[in-house]
Amino acid sequence: xxxTRILLFLAVAALCHADTIELxxxxxxxxxxxxxxxxxxxxxxxxxxxxxxxxxxxxxxSVKAIxxxxxxxxxxxxxxxxxxxxxxxxxxxxxxxxxxxxxKSIRPNYPKTLDLSWPExxxxxxxxxxxxxxxxxxxxxxxxxxxREGLKFMHExxxxxxxxxxxxxxxxxxxxxxFRFFQDYARAAWWWQQAGIGVDDGPGIHLAECYWRLGSKxxxxxxxxxxxxxxxxxxKLLGDMGETDRAVEMAEQFDEYDAWLLAGDACRLAGRLQxxxxxxxxxxxxxxxxxxxxxxxxxxxxxxxxxxxxxLFELADVSKVADGTYKxxxxxxxxxxxxxxxxxxxxxxxxxxTQHKEKQYYSALTDVPAQIISKxxxxxxxxxxxxxxxxxxxxxxxxxxxxxxxx
Amino acid sequence: xxxxxxxxxxxRAKKADRKPPGKVRRVLERIGPTMASAPLRRVIQAVCLVxxxxxxxxxxWPYTARPAQAADKxxxxxxxxxxxxxxxxxxxxxxxxxxxxxxxxxxxxxxxxPLVSLSTAIASRSWVYSLVSAGIILLACMLIPxxxxxxxxxxxxxxxxxxxxxxxxxxxxxxKGDGWWVHIKYYILFGTLIxxxxxxxxxxxxxAIPVITRGLLFLGEPVQTGLLRGWHxxxxxxxxxVISVLLFLGVLGLGLLRPRFWCKYVCPSGAVFSVANLFRxxxxxVEDSCINCRKCVDICPFDAIKPDFTTRTSDCTLCQTCGGxxxxxxxxxxxxxxxxxxxxxxxxxxxxxPLGRRGFVSLATGGTLAVAGAATAKTATSxxxxxxxxxxxxxxxxxxxxxxxxxxxxxxxxxGECFKACPNNVLHAxxxxxxxxxxxxxxxxxxxxxCESSCNACGQVCxxxxxxxxxxxxxxxxxxxxxxxxxxxxxxxxxxxxCQLCVDDCAAAGYHAIEFLQVHTKxxxxxxxxxxxxxxxxxxxxxxCVGCGLCxxxxxxxxxLEKGLLKQSAIVISAGSGKEDRQFxxxxx
Numbered sequence: 001x002x003x004t005r006i007l008l009f010l011a012v013a014a015l016c017h018a019d020t021i022e023l024x025x026x027x028x029x030x031x032x033x034x035x036x037x038x039x040x041x042x043x044x045x046x047x048x049x050x051x052x053x054x055x056x057x058x059x060x061x062s063v064k065a066i067x068x069x070x071x072x073x074x075x076x077x078x079x080x081x082x083x084x085x086x087x088x089x090x091x092x093x094x095x096x097x098x099x100x101x102x103x104k105s106i107r108p109n110y111p112k113t114l115d116l117s118w119p120e121x122x123x124x125x126x127x128x129x130x131x132x133x134x135x136x137x138x139x140x141x142x143x144x145x146x147x148r149e150g151l152k153f154m155h156e157x158x159x160x161x162x163x164x165x166x167x168x169x170x171x172x173x174x175x176x177x178x179f180r181f182f183q184d185y186a187r188a189a190w191w192w193q194q195a196g197i198g199v200d201d202g203p204g205i206h207l208a209e210c211y212w213r214l215g216s217k218x219x220x221x222x223x224x225x226x227x228x229x230x231x232x233x234x235x236k237l238l239g240d241m242g243e244t245d246r247a248v249e250m251a252e253q254f255d256e257y258d259a260w261l262l263a264g265d266a267c268r269l270a271g272r273l274q275x276x277x278x279x280x281x282x283x284x285x286x287x288x289x290x291x292x293x294x295x296x297x298x299x300x301x302x303x304x305x306x307x308x309x310x311x312l313f314e315l316a317d318v319s320k321v322a323d324g325t326y327k328x329x330x331x332x333x334x335x336x337x338x339x340x341x342x343x344x345x346x347x348x349x350x351x352x353x354t355q356h357k358e359k360q361y362y363s364a365l366t367d368v369p370a371q372i373i374s375k376x377x378x379x380x381x382x383x384x385x386x387x388x389x390x391x392x393x394x395x396x397x398x399x400x401x402x403x404x405x406x407x
Numbered sequence: 408x409x410x411x412x413x414x415x416x417x418x419r420a421k422k423a424d425r426k427p428p429g430k431v432r433r434v435l436e437r438i439g440p441t442m443a444s445a446p447l448r449r450v451i452q453a454v455c456l457v458x459x460x461x462x463x464x465x466x467x468w469p470y471t472a473r474p475a476q477a478a479d480k481x482x483x484x485x486x487x488x489x490x491x492x493x494x495x496x497x498x499x500x501x502x503x504x505x506x507x508x509x510x511x512x513x514x515x516x517x518x519x520x521p522l523v524s525l526s527t528a529i530a531s532r533s534w535v536y537s538l539v540s541a542g543i544i545l546l547a548c549m550l551i552p553x554x555x556x557x558x559x560x561x562x563x564x565x566x567x568x569x570x571x572x573x574x575x576x577x578x579x580x581x582x583k584g585d586g587w588w589v590h591i592k593y594y595i596l597f598g599t600l601i602x603x604x605x606x607x608x609x610x611x612x613x614x615a616i617p618v619i620t621r622g623l624l625f626l627g628e629p630v631q632t633g634l635l636r637g638w639h640x641x642x643x644x645x646x647x648x649v650i651s652v653l654l655f656l657g658v659l660g661l662g663l664l665r666p667r668f669w670c671k672y673v674c675p676s677g678a679v680f681s682v683a684n685l686f687r688x689x690x691x692x693v694e695d696s697c698i699n700c701r702k703c704v705d706i707c708p709f710d711a712i713k714p715d716f717t718t719r720t721s722d723c724t725l726c727q728t729c730g731g732x733x734x735x736x737x738x739x740x741x742x743x744x745x746x747x748x749x750x751x752x753x754x755x756x757x758x759x760x761p762l763g764r765r766g767f768v769s770l771a772t773g774g775t776l777a778v779a780g781a782a783t784a785k786t787a788t789s790x791x792x793x794x795x796x797x798x799x800x801x802x803x804x805x806x807x808x809x810x811x812x813x814x815x816x817x818x819x820x821x822x823g824e825c826f827k828a829c830p831n832n833v834l835h836a837x838x839x840x841x842x843x844x845x846x847x848x849x850x851x852x853x854x855x856x857x858c859e860s861s862c863n864a865c866g867q868v869c870x871x872x873x874x875x876x877x878x879x880x881x882x883x884x885x886x887x888x889x890x891x892x893x894x895x896x897x898x899x900x901x902x903x904x905x906c907q908l909c910v911d912d913c914a915a916a917g918y919h920a921i922e923f924l925q926v927h928t929k930x931x932x933x934x935x936x937x938x939x940x941x942x943x944x945x946x947x948x949x950x951x952c953v954g955c956g957l958c959x960x961x962x963x964x965x966x967x968l969e970k971g972l973l974k975q976s977a978i979v980i981s982a983g984s985g986k987e988d989r990q991f992x993x994x995x996x
Contacts, residue, residue: 027490047487054484058491122934134928137936142923142943298939334964357639357964359831359856363473388915 020067021045023058033066043075083215085222091214096190100182106152110135116157118166132157136173147181171195176203185210199226205233212241232258239266248275257286257296261303268306273314280307312399317406318376319346326401332393333358339369339397343405348376351398356390364390372398410551410689410740413445413730439571440706444731448557452564459516459561463623464631466513467868469830472504474861497917501830501862502879509867514824516561516616517870519544521683522599522676523617523820526610527871529603530817533991537870545683552687553680556670557709557724560677562619562658563670567708569659570666580663585710589671590773592678598777598784599675605785611821611847612654615676621847622655624823625836632832640832642855647838647846667708671722681721690743691718691725693750697737703729714757716750784843792844801840803850804888804954804982806865807858808875811989818873821847825874828864831856833956849874851887853956853980854963858887860916860955875990883917888954889986890921890947890978897977898966899942902927908965909945909958909978920951921958921978945978954987956980 021029034055035044041060046053065074083091111129115122118132128138140150154177158170175191178184189210197207205224212220220241224234230253238247244266251263264279283303288296321343329338338355341348351369358365368391371381378399381391414435417428428436435443442449465471490496505513517523521541528535548554556563599610611617625648629641661668670677693716704712707729711722730738737750794800795813802812806825809815826834826849833856834849841848849865851858860883866876877885890909898906913921928941945958963976 023491025492027496029487029490049484049487054487056487056491062491120933124934126928126930126934128925131934133935134930137928138925142925145919145922295939331965331969333961335969356637357968359640359960360859389912 021047021063022065022067024062024064026064033068082217085211085216085219088211088214088216088219092186092189092193092210095186096193098187100151100178100184100187103148103152103155106148108152108156109146109149110153116160118157118169120165120169144181147177151177151181168195172197172203179203179206179210183213185213189214199223200228200231205231205237209237209240212237217241230254232262235259235262235266239263239269242270244270244272251279257283257288257299257303260286261299261306264303264306268310268314273310276310277307280304280310311403311406312396313379318343318348318402320407321346321402321405322407324405326404327354328397328401328404329355330393330396330400332356333360333389337390337393337397339394339401341398341401343402348373348402351394353394358390360390364394367391368394369398378402408689408742408745410725411727411730412447413727414443415731415736416734440732441708441728444706444729445727448726448728451558452567455516455559456561456564458511459619460623462511462513462515463620463827464627466505466508467824467828467864468631469501469504469828469862469864470636471508472500472830472861474498474500497879497883498861499879501859501864505828505864505867513828513868514822514870515540516559517620517820517822517824519555519559520614520616520676521545521679522596522610522614523822523870525679526599526603526608526614527818527820527873529600530606530608531814533814533818535818535871537872545680548680548683549686549688551725552684552690552720553677553709553722553724555680556674556677557726560615560670562615562674563667565619566659566662566667566669569662574662574666577663582664587769588673590769591673592671592675592681594773594777595673596675596678596682597774598780601778601781602784605781606817607781607784607788607844608817608820609781609784610675611819613673613675614820615670615674617820617822618655618658620822620824620827621651622658624827625652626655628827642832642835645836645838647836651836651847665710671709684721687720688743689725689740690720691723691727691729692739692741692745693717694737694739694748695750696735696748697733697750698735699755700734702732702734703738706732713759715753715755717752788842788844791842793841798983802982803837803840803845803848804853804956804980805987805989806834806849806851806874807863807882807885807887807953808866808877809887809989810873810875810991814991815873815989816841816844816848818871819848820871820873822870823847823849824868824870825849825865828868830859830862830864833858834865851956851980853959854976855960857912857916857957857960858955860918884953886953886986886988888956888980888982889949890952890954890956890958890980892945892947893977893979896973896975897944898972899944900926900977902942903972905942906966907943907945908961912957912961916955916957918951918953918955920948920953921945922948947978954980954982 019030019032021031021033023029029047031045031047032053033043034046037044037057042057043060043063043066044055044057046055060075063075065072067073113129114132114135115130116132122131122133126134128134136150140146140153151174154170154174158167158174162170171191172195175188175195175197178191179188189207192203192207192210198204199208204227208220208223211223220237221243224237227234230250232254235247235250235254238244238250239262247266248263251259251266260279260283264276264283267273267276267279280303284300284307286296286300323344325340325342327338327340329336331337335357336355337353337358340350340352340354342350351372353365353369356365368381372378372395375381378395381395414432427433432443435446486496512518518537518540521544524535524537524541528538544555544559551558595613599613602609611621625644633641658669658673661673665671691711697716699716703716704714708726709722709724711719711724712729713719725740727740730736730740739745793812793816805812805815806829810818823836826832826836829849833851833853835852835855837845837848837850839846840850861879863877863879863882866874866882869876892900892909894900898904907923910921910923913919922945923943924946925936925941926944929937931937958978959976959980962973962978966973967976
């Protein structure tokens with residue numbers, strides 16, 4: 001049904017005037033959708049080039065969203081149409097074994113000192129120049145620019161005829177990388193299947209997520225159903241899939257702060273904001289001792305951040321704010337940016353930056369407040385590009401100021 | 408050939424016939440006698456001063472730039488391909504803004520100050536492109552001898568304004584007659600050129616346009632920044648600033664001794680024109696109808712009229728004010744070889760000899776002083792200078808595209824134009840960090856601000872080529888320094904807390920020159936990492952870092968100033984061999 005709606009939307013879009021095309025790579029281009037080929041999964045777009053127009057055909061996969069007449073539609077949803085479990089299996093078999101585009105040209109890049117036999121137990125001491133796992137953890141994982149190098153490295157090890165135990169670990173890690181780095185669900189699923197991952201193994205719930213992302217919620221739910229014990233990741237996946245009730249139910253069975261945090265996230269995603277707030281507060285009020293204390297502290301940090309964001313962006317609705325002038329500040333480029341917001345009769349009358357130390361602020365100091373006033377809130381305000389840090393500080397400070405006045 | 412443009416006095420035979428002057432003339436007379444006699448000259452002066460001020464305060468004010476929105480249309484197919492391929496569009500709003508506003512070169516007046524290009528060319532033994540503009544203006548001044556001083560020079564016009572506002576009301580400092588000072592300008596010119604020949608550039612101290620540019624920079628720019636952007640963004644003053652401001656106020660203050668005292672007697676740029684006057688093709692001449700009324704002598708702002716009412720040709724700027732006050736219309740501005748009905752010379756007697764004993768003594772003394780001054784400057788820079796051979800000596804980070812340090816010090820005229828055009832005042836005036844040699848040269852102060860990736864203004868406005876005018880595509884790859892992380896203080900490296908300010912800023916600027924390294928990870932018994940332990944810490948990729956300093960600005964601003972976690976930035980840019988791309992592209996002679 002979703003597909004039909006999007007196809008209809010695209011048909012309408014074709015008739016309308018130029019709008020914004022958000023590419024999957026993060027760039028935005030202006031153009032006009034001329035044709036939508038559902039079979040080939042391509043869009044033909046007439047891009048505006050200064051005064052002239054250029055026609056290009058781009059695959060769905062490289063377009064994230066299009067905005068027509070102010071209405072934004074995420075195209076990724078069009079690609080993830082509902083499929084039967086058989087279709088998903090066929091998709092995994094078809095795409096999974098293929099090499100991702102451009103991987104051939106990547107040169108492996110890793111220190112020569114690495115022990116390529118990658119022993120399962122590297123032993124005492126942390127050395128990211130010797131232990132493969134520690135190298136991946138320290139250097140590959142944190143840098144998106146190195147992810148393809150990392151994948152290439154794993155493939156190279158796999159090609160060097162490893163023993164069976166290492167082979168399984170390599171296949172699992174390749175699956176991990178496809179999932180974690182590239183959200184390439186078909187290949188992740190295929191590699192995990194090669195490694196014989198079951199639902200109770202490490203990435204098992206992520207394998208279920210792949211099935212759902214590829215189009216079959218049923219397949220994912222069936223796979224989770226085989227699980228013999230409760231897993232935290234399951235709560236998250238159920239929440240993401242929109243099975244909020246089941247997620248909450250499971251979290252209550254789990255009865256532990258990490259589960260509550262995930263249940264809070266699930267509720268927030270489903271728009272059940274009051275319930276989300278309750279869960280987050282439950283986490284924040286929890287207590288633990290010993291080894292658990294450190295872990296709880298981290299979870300509480302996350303819960304607090306989520307609660308703050310929730311209060312700021314979803315509860316700070318100007319229609320609930322009492323008349324008055326509110327001041328608050330947030331960290332900008334060089335220091336605190338203080339904003340004063342004037343609300344009268346459920347309307348944001350004025351937003352002013354009252355104190356700042358910013359140097360690189362360009363237009364952000366005037367543009368962002370103007371946008372907040374015209375949009376009557378902080379949602380959808382675009383932090384002036386190239387001045388994002390200042391712009392976001394103004395948005396956050398405004399949201400915090402508004403939150404002070406929520407009745 | 409007649410070049411007259413003055414407004415002649417109304418001649419009427421009988422008093423009864425005299426009609427009241429017309430409206431235009433009445434307005435001009437109300438403004439003042441110089442306006443009434445040579446209005447065209449005053450108008451040109453005003454236009455030049457306004458042009459100079461607009462160039463300085465508007466064209467070189469980068470904050471009118473607006474960053475392009477991500478959704479802006481690409482301009483060509485290559486840009487579209489880049490967008491589709493996922494390359495982030497490189498911002499260019501600062502560079503574009505300067506191009507948009509720069510209808511005439513922002514550094515026009517610096518380019519046509521002949522001493523600027525002449526001395527830098529001599530000091531660096533190279534071809535300086537602004538020699539062309541200087542040559543053109545010198546050629547033009549063959550037609551209007553010293554016309555630069557009378558018509559174009561914004562410092563001269565400012566001095567005129569100072570005289571009109573202050574000088575004419577304060578009489579007590581006025582000096583009479585011609586003293587020892589009358590030829591100072593030649594000795595200063597001589598001295599700066601000798602110093603330049605020794606490879607030391609000191610003309611920036613005295614040259615007209617650098618003096619006014621720096622004066623406005625240190626007095627006007629802080630006020631502009633304070634009023635328009637906030638007083639907290641004003642660059643703090645140091646001794647170097649104070650010296651420059653005193654020098655500028657001194658130049659204006661000389662106007663208390665006599666109107667245009669600076670221009671007539673001290674300014675070495677003016678001296679270049681006085682010397683070039685030897686090749687003049689036009690001059691002021693007086694016909695025999697002169698009645699010796701002295702009106703012209705009284706009004707001449709340059710003391711260019713001798714007691715016999717003929718012209719001191721090396722001083723006359725052809726401003727033609729005298730022509731407008733002459734009751735008998737005896738003054739004409741004609742070609743040098745015009746001899747039609749000229750007035751007799753030395754009547755009344757001038758008591759001037761071509762080169763008397765006193766003249767010879769003062770020439771000898773002045774010449775000696777000039778050589779001594781140049782030698783002092785040379786000695787000062789070698790004893791208390793940049794000390795380039797010493798690797799331990801202070802090496803400032805120079806603007807992107809700067810020529811190598813030795814040539815840089817010889818080519819940078821210290822006008823300060825680059826500071827003015829630099830967004831967020833990344834460039835600060837050097838003090839005495841390199842002794843006397845680096846005074847007022849631009850250096851990057853990354854604690855204050857980092858170099859904007861979309862800007863190439865400093866090279867575009869540099870009049871001497873000390874900073875090469877790089878296109879943005881080249882500038883974005885030109886290394887000015889290298890950032891280095893202090894592993895002992897950097898918060899995640901030291902294991903204190905998570906921080907990724909520098910990495911985020913580097914990525915936002917488009918360089919992606921700082922990557923992450925996971926540090927302080929705790930391992931379990933099997934040597935597998937414990938989820939959630941340790942920090943990601945910054946690592947600079949030396950092959951991608953251009954040393955813009957944005958990382959340092961952020962670390963200093965937040966971790967030092969705002970949060971007080973550090974004493975100094977944990978990531979610091981520094982210059983030195985192997986860390987910067989500095990080429991001397993000028994054709995060396």
